[in-house]
Amino acid sequence: MALEDQQKYLEIEASAEPAATLLVGPLSETSQEIGSFIWQIIGDNLPRDLHWQFLAITLVIAVFIWLVRKGHGSRGADGRERPAPLLKFLFPKDIYTHISARVDIWLWITERVLRPLWFVGLMATVGPSAESAMIASLQGIIGASPGLEVNYGWMLLYSLITLLCYDFIFFIIHYTMHKVPVLWAVHKVHHSAEVLTPLTRYREHFLAGPIWAAGSSLSYGLVGGVFAWLFGGDITAATLFNIGFFSLLFGFNGSFRHYHVQFNYPRWLSLWLHSPAMHHIHHSYLEPHWDKNFAAVTSIWDRLFGTLYVPERDEYTPWGIGPKTQSEHRTYWQNTLGPFNDWYKMVKKGDSPQAGAVTTRKSIS
Numbered sequence: 001m002a003l004e005d006q007q008k009y010l011e012i013e014a015s016a017e018p019a020a021t022l023l024v025g026p027l028s029e030t031s032q033e034i035g036s037f038i039w040q041i042i043g044d045n046l047p048r049d050l051h052w053q054f055l056a057i058t059l060v061i062a063v064f065i066w067l068v069r070k071g072h073g074s075r076g077a078d079g080r081e082r083p084a085p086l087l088k089f090l091f092p093k094d095i096y097t098h099i100s101a102r103v104d105i106w107l108w109i110t111e112r113v114l115r116p117l118w119f120v121g122l123m124a125t126v127g128p129s130a131e132s133a134m135i136a137s138l139q140g141i142i143g144a145s146p147g148l149e150v151n152y153g154w155m156l157l158y159s160l161i162t163l164l165c166y167d168f169i170f171f172i173i174h175y176t177m178h179k180v181p182v183l184w185a186v187h188k189v190h191h192s193a194e195v196l197t198p199l200t201r202y203r204e205h206f207l208a209g210p211i212w213a214a215g216s217s218l219s220y221g222l223v224g225g226v227f228a229w230l231f232g233g234d235i236t237a238a239t240l241f242n243i244g245f246f247s248l249l250f251g252f253n254g255s256f257r258h259y260h261v262q263f264n265y266p267r268w269l270s271l272w273l274h275s276p277a278m279h280h281i282h283h284s285y286l287e288p289h290w291d292k293n294f295a296a297v298t299s300i301w302d303r304l305f306g307t308l309y310v311p312e313r314d315e316y317t318p319w320g321i322g323p324k325t326q327s328e329h330r331t332y333w334q335n336t337l338g339p340f341n342d343w344y345k346m347v348k349k350g351d352s353p354q355a356g357a358v359t360t361r362k363s364i365s
């Protein structure tokens, strides 16, 4: 739908006459109200890439992989590739009944319930202040806005630079979360997932939410500032264009990255874009896979910083944090209290947080 159409559609929808009221008794009215209230809550909180359109794309591609690879290409809960009939290939019982998949749901609910406490304040401050700081520095260093005309070429460039900047900030935050023990204690909750389902993308400790949100607002704010300066503030169209571009790229990539079916790209493409299968490597507890493939969308930053790992087809990727400590990070409460426990241990032992994957993965807990 074109943007203008979308706006019109929203206006029409808002001004539409309410439908004729059906006569219902008080009981069914109450249950209808509760039902629509619950749907409203789910609808408002469901992450964009868990909407049916993205899940449908994920399923269509998975069926395609099943056909082309003659039943091969999906993993079991043990992280090993195994052939399967279609239904088991798409919805394997061992994955969707795993305690890890259930814990995903509760961690996600917790994060959503606590989100209003920080979300509005953070969004209202980080993005706009990064944007105005960027405009002010450009005005100070270079001078007044050149007042360029917006065209599709600029809009595309704006999208591309926002994407690269977002991916870079995501890379830096993610890298830091792995290397600094105090932060690894928080991010470990994402890595304690023993199976991957599309909801695993949202399996995070509630303390991680503000960190990721601040990072993305910062990247949008910085690039928004540059383009606001270039176009004298006239960048609305480019911003809207961006949203569509991102929802498609992130939405699809996000749900497939945490899906047990392997979606590999040809090697040459993997050197530029992260294939969903490359995130399976990121979740593996095998030592050669530690601290690899940090970025969200492109492979550029991992390549530059030497952390890119392009997997072989069907490479074994057992998920989780490893048999040694997994049992301490399995249940909802173990994960929710996990960072506090780890920090307590660090303080008690007098450990100074040291960098390094081996230190972070072996010494804590």
Ligand SMILES: [Zn+2]
Pocket: 174, 178, 187, 190, 191, 282
């Ligand atoms: Zn990670």
Ligand SMILES: [Zn+2]
Pocket: 190, 200, 201, 258, 279, 283
């Ligand atoms: Zn992940």
